[in-house]
Amino acid sequence: MQGESTALRHHPQENVLVEYSTGTLHQAGSVLIATHLAMCPTCRAEVETLDAVGGALLSKIEPAEIADGLLDRVLSHIDETPETDATSAGTTPSTQASVIPRPLRDFIGDDLSSLNWVEDRPGIDRVDLPFGTDCIQAALFRVRGGGSVPEHTHSGNELVLILAGELTDDDGSYRPGDVAQADESVTHAPFVPCSDSCICLAIIEGGLDLDG
Amino acid sequence: MNNLRGVSENFSNLLETIAIDRDREAFARLFGYFAPRVKSYVMRLGVDEAFAEEVVQETMVTVWHKAESFDRRLAGASTWIFTIARNKRIDKLRREVRPELDPNDPALVPNAGRSADDAAEANEAAERIELAISALPVDQADLIYRAFYEDDTHRDIAQETGLPLGTVKSRIRLALKRLREGLEDLR
Numbered sequence: 001m002q003g004e005s006t007a008l009r010h011h012p013q014e015n016v017l018v019e020y021s022t023g024t025l026h027q028a029g030s031v032l033i034a035t036h037l038a039m040c041p042t043c044r045a046e047v048e049t050l051d052a053v054g055g056a057l058l059s060k061i062e063p064a065e066i067a068d069g070l071l072d073r074v075l076s077h078i079d080e081t082p083e084t085d086a087t088s089a090g091t092t093p094s095t096q097a098s099v100i101p102r103p104l105r106d107f108i109g110d111d112l113s114s115l116n117w118v119e120d121r122p123g124i125d126r127v128d129l130p131f132g133t134d135c136i137q138a139a140l141f142r143v144r145g146g147g148s149v150p151e152h153t154h155s156g157n158e159l160v161l162i163l164a165g166e167l168t169d170d171d172g173s174y175r176p177g178d179v180a181q182a183d184e185s186v187t188h189a190p191f192v193p194c195s196d197s198c199i200c201l202a203i204i205e206g207g208l209d210l211d212g
Numbered sequence: 213m214n215n216l217r218g219v220s221e222n223f224s225n226l227l228e229t230i231a232i233d234r235d236r237e238a239f240a241r242l243f244g245y246f247a248p249r250v251k252s253y254v255m256r257l258g259v260d261e262a263f264a265e266e267v268v269q270e271t272m273v274t275v276w277h278k279a280e281s282f283d284r285r286l287a288g289a290s291t292w293i294f295t296i297a298r299n300k301r302i303d304k305l306r307r308e309v310r311p312e313l314d315p316n317d318p319a320l321v322p323n324a325g326r327s328a329d330d331a332a333e334a335n336e337a338a339e340r341i342e343l344a345i346s347a348l349p350v351d352q353a354d355l356i357y358r359a360f361y362e363d364d365t366h367r368d369i370a371q372e373t374g375l376p377l378g379t380v381k382s383r384i385r386l387a388l389k390r391l392r393e394g395l396e397d398l399r
Contacts, residue, residue, distance in 0.1 A: 015366045015384065022360045023298045024363055024364065027311070038319060050388070052291045055292070055293070056290065057360055060342065061253055065248065070247065073269060074276075078276040101317055101320060
């Protein structure tokens, strides 16, 4: 059923997957990567291997001394009702056709059109997401069909995950599930090559200079 | 190798015993091995003992409650416990919830052509990775260790070691390539 044509072509760089697996990556980046992983069996297998590296190191580490009463303390807690479990309490998609994987769906639901879009600039709408910080912009962008993002540079890493439609820059064409990655060395002006809008999740460290 | 496999299978067995029989003795044995290691791991990432023991406590309580979701075909016992400890540490430290994959998410794109029939798969993979880590050249092993166990981003590592960022990235990439090659016979 899943032919060659559906395989993703643009993946995050390995160092981002390493930082995701080790837990160094910030929350915003982790939401994007976890969402990509749900859409990409290849990177999922990669992260499973990285997690196994973390597990293997656990068996090699010098054990620390444990306080005498800790086991008893733990045993006294295990009969209590477990805290609400994030894995079971999450959202389920409202329709069969939902395409937003859970790591992102828990924050935005699965109906992209019903979100509170505001105009960022003509032809581009934006929804700010709650996991952004002072230093990291986290937002959904909707670029109208045939529209483009003004040429811009980057002051830090930028991760963009396509959720719907298509986006094109010098490095190629990005479709749903694909990740476009850019850093200080990249100047680009991505555009939407078809008539459908492109919706993407963007995690931008240090912000963009769209007018620079 | 056989010894190693014995140890790893043993932990998987303990987890399954905990899941099925709610066996406190099995849990105490698992605790005896992993609690000191989880504490050591968390402390290396730069927190005090009390914080580390709280993470150990939360990790082990979660191990008890979630033991039935452990699947030895998908992950080795060490790996499973590592991911729980990693997430507990992040949640506690940053007061945020780490976004996790949900294997039952209907929106998850399934693995094509990968069957989890071979029950030994994840455990064997875990052992291979341990062997492959032991066989890494010192400079590569050191970077892998720093990346996983010292909470350093690649940029931090570059700054601390004085190596160019590109060198750090390529050494880690090389180390991971070797680790993967250690796994390839299995796939």
